[in-house]
Amino acid sequence: AQRVTQPEKLLSVFKGAPVELKCNYSYSGSPELFWYVQYSRQRLQLLLRHISRESIKGFTADLNKGETSFHLKKPFAQEEDSAMYYCALRIVNNNDMRFGAGTRLTVKP
């Protein structure tokens, strides 16, 4: 079965510290993976997708097929990074998006 696991419900770091939000997936085919973010009082929005290999707001994520992981990383966290982060898996040619349960990141001053 296709599944996305985010093992940490809550993550708290100090401003300027590195941050890594973990995501593991279960899927036998070729996955497309995404990170979505929801800032306070805003709607859920795309942060980045693995096929773009881009850095958005200083965040990067590398797809590791061997470990079936897609961890989100940022070397120096900022207070404005505090938000709810969801990892999502899209099955190619299937169009539905499977979301993890989310990790609430708090960046303390």
Next chain:
Amino acid sequence: DAGVTQSPTHLIKTRGQQVTLRCSPKSGHDTVSWYQQALGQGPQFIFQYYEEEERQRGNFPDRFSGHQFPNYSSELNVNALLLGDSALYLCASSLGRGANTGELFFGEGSRLTVL
């Protein structure tokens, strides 16, 4: 562009009743997906509509049904409401076949409480 709009924002129903939620997609989008988000959980895929047809369905009972209109707006209907149907219902729009980058644009949701 107002983006994805949903109505109503909040509603309260009792068990056994029926509810209809509405969604207007982002301008230029032709595909609408519905998600259920229970408290403390990530969004769960209910179904997706494209060209006025249900194209994909998640693991939800037949009590959940939908419709897409020629203007691409969509409705989610839930019959015989159960307490467990209490959740935030999210609508997301995207581009359909051939241009689907996987980016979903979400509405603010309709919070349904079943008493």
